[in-house]
Amino acid sequence: MSQLGISPAAGIESSAAQWLERRDHESWSASDETEFDAWLNESPAHAVAYWRLEGIWSTADRLAVLRVPELENVTPMPRRRWWPLAIGMAAGFAVIAALGVAAAHYILQPHERSYATDVGGRESVTFADGSVIELNTNTVLRARMTSSERTIWLDRGEAYFQVHHDGAHPFVVFANGHRITDLGTKFRIRRDAAHLEVALLEGRVRFDAAAGKSSLLMPGDVAIANGGAVSIAREPAEELAEELSWRRGVLVFKHRTLADVAAEFNRYNQKKIVLADVSVGGLKIYGTFRTVDVDLFARVTQHALGLNVDNEGNEIVISR
Amino acid sequence: MDDATQTGRNDLRASGVGIPMSEVKAWFIREVLPLETMLMHFLRQNWRDANEVADLRQEVYVRIYEAAQKEIPEAAKPFVFAIARNLLVDRVRRERIIPIDTVTDLDALNIASTEAGPDRIVMGRDALRRLRAALAGLPQELREIVILRKIEGLSRQQIAARLGVTERTVSRRIAESARALADTFYSDAVENGRKP
Numbered sequence: 001m002s003q004l005g006i007s008p009a010a011g012i013e014s015s016a017a018q019w020l021e022r023r024d025h026e027s028w029s030a031s032d033e034t035e036f037d038a039w040l041n042e043s044p045a046h047a048v049a050y051w052r053l054e055g056i057w058s059t060a061d062r063l064a065v066l067r068v069p070e071l072e073n074v075t076p077m078p079r080r081r082w083w084p085l086a087i088g089m090a091a092g093f094a095v096i097a098a099l100g101v102a103a104a105h106y107i108l109q110p111h112e113r114s115y116a117t118d119v120g121g122r123e124s125v126t127f128a129d130g131s132v133i134e135l136n137t138n139t140v141l142r143a144r145m146t147s148s149e150r151t152i153w154l155d156r157g158e159a160y161f162q163v164h165h166d167g168a169h170p171f172v173v174f175a176n177g178h179r180i181t182d183l184g185t186k187f188r189i190r191r192d193a194a195h196l197e198v199a200l201l202e203g204r205v206r207f208d209a210a211a212g213k214s215s216l217l218m219p220g221d222v223a224i225a226n227g228g229a230v231s232i233a234r235e236p237a238e239e240l241a242e243e244l245s246w247r248r249g250v251l252v253f254k255h256r257t258l259a260d261v262a263a264e265f266n267r268y269n270q271k272k273i274v275l276a277d278v279s280v281g282g283l284k285i286y287g288t289f290r291t292v293d294v295d296l297f298a299r300v301t302q303h304a305l306g307l308n309v310d311n312e313g314n315e316i317v318i319s320r
Numbered sequence: 321m322d323d324a325t326q327t328g329r330n331d332l333r334a335s336g337v338g339i340p341m342s343e344v345k346a347w348f349i350r351e352v353l354p355l356e357t358m359l360m361h362f363l364r365q366n367w368r369d370a371n372e373v374a375d376l377r378q379e380v381y382v383r384i385y386e387a388a389q390k391e392i393p394e395a396a397k398p399f400v401f402a403i404a405r406n407l408l409v410d411r412v413r414r415e416r417i418i419p420i421d422t423v424t425d426l427d428a429l430n431i432a433s434t435e436a437g438p439d440r441i442v443m444g445r446d447a448l449r450r451l452r453a454a455l456a457g458l459p460q461e462l463r464e465i466v467i468l469r470k471i472e473g474l475s476r477q478q479i480a481a482r483l484g485v486t487e488r489t490v491s492r493r494i495a496e497s498a499r500a501l502a503d504t505f506y507s508d509a510v511e512n513g514r515k516p
Contacts, residue, residue, distance in 0.1 A: 007371065009378035017495035024494065026475065047341075048348065048381035055349040056502040062448050063455070063470040126471060128464035130456055147483070 009049070015039070016049040020057055066126050116140045117157070120268050120292050122249065130164035131171065136190075136246050137268045137291070158190035160244060165203070177210035178225055187217075188244060196225040199240055251289050258283045258301070258318070269294045276319035280307060338389045351396035352384055356506035359404060366408055376411075380404045454504040462497040469494060 019036055022028060040047050115135060117123050123135045127145050135141065139157025144150075150166075154175040163171045165184035173180040175189055176196040185203030189196070198207060200217040207215045207223045209230045217223055220240065222233050242252040251268075253261055259281030262273040268291040275281050283305055289297050298316045302309040310317040359380065363373045383403045393399040455466055468479045476494075480487045 007375045009375040012378065013374075013499060014495075017499045020498050021491050021495040025491070044382045044385045045378055047345075048385050049378065051345050051348055052353060052381070052506065053498045053502050055353050056505050057498045059447060059505070060451060060466065060470045060501060063451055063466070064473065066452075066471050126467060128467045129460065130463055 009045075012043075012045050012049045013053070016046065016053050019050060020053045024057070066124065112142055112144045114140065114142050119270055122246065129166065129169075132162045134160040134247055136160070154189055154191060156191070158188065158246075160186075160188045160247060162186050163203075176225060178230075179208040181206040181208070188240075194227055196223075198223040199235065199243065201237075201240055201244075245288070246291060249291055251291055253285045253287055253289075255284045255286055257281060258285055258305075261285045261297075262318070265289075265291075265294050265297060268292060271295075271314055271316060273298070273316045273318060276317050280305075280318055280320060283307075339392055341389075344385065344388045344392065347388060347392050347396075348381075348385065352381070352400055353506055355397060355400050359400060360507045362401065362404055363408075367411075376404075376407065380407055383407060450505065454501055457504045458497065458500050462493060462500050465490065465493045465497050466501065 019039065022032065023036065040050060115123065115125055115133075117135045117137060117139050119138045121135075121137055121139075125133045125135070125143075127133070127143070127150075129145065129150065131145075131150070133141070133143075133152070136158040139159055140155040141157075141159060142153040142155065144152075148169065150169050150171040152161075152171075152173045154173055161171075161173065161182070163182040163185050165171075165182065171182035171185075173182075173189060175191045175198075176194075178196060180187070180189065180198055183204035183206060185205055186201040187203075187205055188199045188201070191197070198205065198217065199222045200219050202219055205217040207217055207230070209215075209225060209228075211228050211230075213230065215223065215230070215232060217232070220234050220237065222235050222240075224231050224233065242254070245252040246268075251261075251264055253264075256264075259275060262275055262281075266272045271294055273294065285301075287300070289300075294316060295311065298309045298311060298318070301307055301318060308319045310319075356377070359377060360373065363376050363380075364370060367373060367376060380400070380403055383406075384400060387393075387399075387403070455463055458466065464483070465479065468474045468482060474482065476487045476490045479490045483490070
């Protein structure tokens with residue numbers, strides 16, 4: 001029944017897709033609607049093919065929840081517009097000739113965006129290449145994602161990367177002056193002013209230290225850079241997974257010191273835990289807590305460890 | 321059931337009365353399309369020419385549409401598979417070249433059982449997860465179109481500017497991505513793992 005390679009169903013589906021696209025367009029008019037109705041009523045095959053496409057296309061509206069609002073106020077760079085790309089290269093060069101070199105730099109500057117979370121915040125960003133970055137609390141990153149370049153700057157905090165691998169367009173992250181290049185990968189990067197940690201869960205990553213030394217990370221490897229010194233440790237998969245529990249909004253602790261745990265909670269909450277007594281810092285904690293529920297954590301500490309906990313509004317002071 | 325499947329195409333517009341189109345459409349999208357993975361599996365299993373499966377699906381849908389205009393069945397699943405089965409049987413009879421055993425194990429598949437089953441979950445809470453999976457399965461140039469249109473909410477003009485292509489190309493890719501998304505979401509359902 002197929003003739004010349006196109007089946008009747010495929011032909012109808014193709015028309016249905018064109019109608020769907022036209023109806024989705026801003027310029028859709030009443031006369032278009034009449035024409036469309038006529039086509040739709042011409043055959044039940046038209047109607048079902050159209051409904052099928054419309055079904056998925058309107059369902060796909062739900063994808064909008066994945067949108068992360070652009071937080072322009074956090075970007076240290078001036079907001080860039082990318083409209084000049086629309087002009088096309090030929091016209092672009094004409095404009096460059098007219099405006100001079102400074103303008104050329106402005107016009108050809110690839111689109112760069114900033115994403116940020118507040119203390120306690122968490123966001124997921126999906127890029128056009130299919131890569132997904134999840135930002136943990138108090139994190140700032142910039143992304144320059146174009147058809148020829150995929151570059152991220154992690155300016156603050158922690159993020160988890162699931163990179164859609166494309167050998168022709170490496171995915172590069174800069175953090176603390178070091179460069180991390182994806183070779184098909186899931187990885188986590190956490191930084192503060194002096195310290196950087198890159199943990200690889202899947203695939204391969206090349207770590208180029210600021211000092212120039214390169215290492216290839218394998219799954220389970222954690223590269224730790226303290227200033228200029230870089231070391232690579234191995235961590236069991238279970239531990240790597242626990243360190244990503246923030247993606248679910250929880251913190252998992254297994255025999256961690258209270259000092260560590262307090263520092264972790266303080267990353268996620270404006271209300272800070274203060275250890276008034278150095279000796280309590282060494283007590284071991286075991287448990288799973290919601291990142292933002294520091295009050296619950298304080299109560300549990302009070303009861304389980306028999307400590308004094310003073311909840312002072314913006315601080316929780318723990319002492320013996 | 322047989323009444324339903326034997327509705328002639330000619331009565332269609334003559335009928336004029338019956339279930340309003342909007343109701344048929346809502347039912348079709350809600351109840352029938354989520355069964356497409358199973359339907360395609362059924363058709364592929366029972367028809368030897370894989371090239372014809374998309375046409376068969378189309379014809380099953382047409383028959384469903386025609387029947388539903390008279391009465392929307394209570395349970396979609398047995399209805400859909402009874403229609404699919406009858407279509408294959410009709411085809412086998414009509415195209416005599418095909419040996420009768422092409423249509424194998426129709427009853428053994430037990431597909432037309434009356435249990436409404438868990439198929440309805442499909443469009444429910446995990447629609448977003450499945451959408452993301454379908455999106456991830458699209459070719460790069462269609463995936464970026466869907467992301468820019470549906471997630472970023474950009475206009476055609478903005479998308480064209482972003483990608484450095486013409487608006488006409490954007491339009492063409494939007495149409496293509498709707499088709500590709502329908503196939504991955506309804507037909508493949510890679511992540512679904514459901515079997516008839």
